[in-house]
Amino acid sequence: MIGFNQTTAAINLTLDNFGILYVMYQPMNTRRAVPTSFQVANGLDSRNTRYFLQTCNITTPNITFTITLSGLKPNTQYSVFFTTGSTTPDFPDLLPSSKVKEITISTTPEQTPTTNNENPDATTSNRIKGLSLLVLVLAISSL
Secondary structure, three states: OEEEEOOEEEEEEEEOOOEEEEEEEEEHHHOOOOOOHHHHHOOEOOOOOEOEEEEEEEOOOOOEEEEEEEOOOOOOEEEEEEEEEOOOOOOOOOOOHHHOEEEEEEEOOOOOOEEOOOOOOOEEOOOOOOEOOOOOOEEEOOO
């Protein structure tokens, strides 16, 4: 995973087949259960509440690619769910719901600029590391 800032995360993934990758993410405090593949592919949680959805069309299997999660809030934990399906329009042929993968990510707290005591007019900004999560390479089993 590559952290860009407090509100965006980039996750490195590898898929072992071509198809469409669906990534649904929601704040951890709203998570009730693992959603079905159909719910993930439609950006819905287990209670059919709409959350963030990213999709990626994978045309070459077994290569590492990056998907960006945006709209994140600082100092918040997120559940991120992954599923895949075929590229057939209107019939995605999704993975079974038992194969939905989940990870948890956490954004860093919002930081305010600090004032230099020797020169009150000069401010320095602490560098934000983005998200605190180990590098992730996720391989989702294909259909």
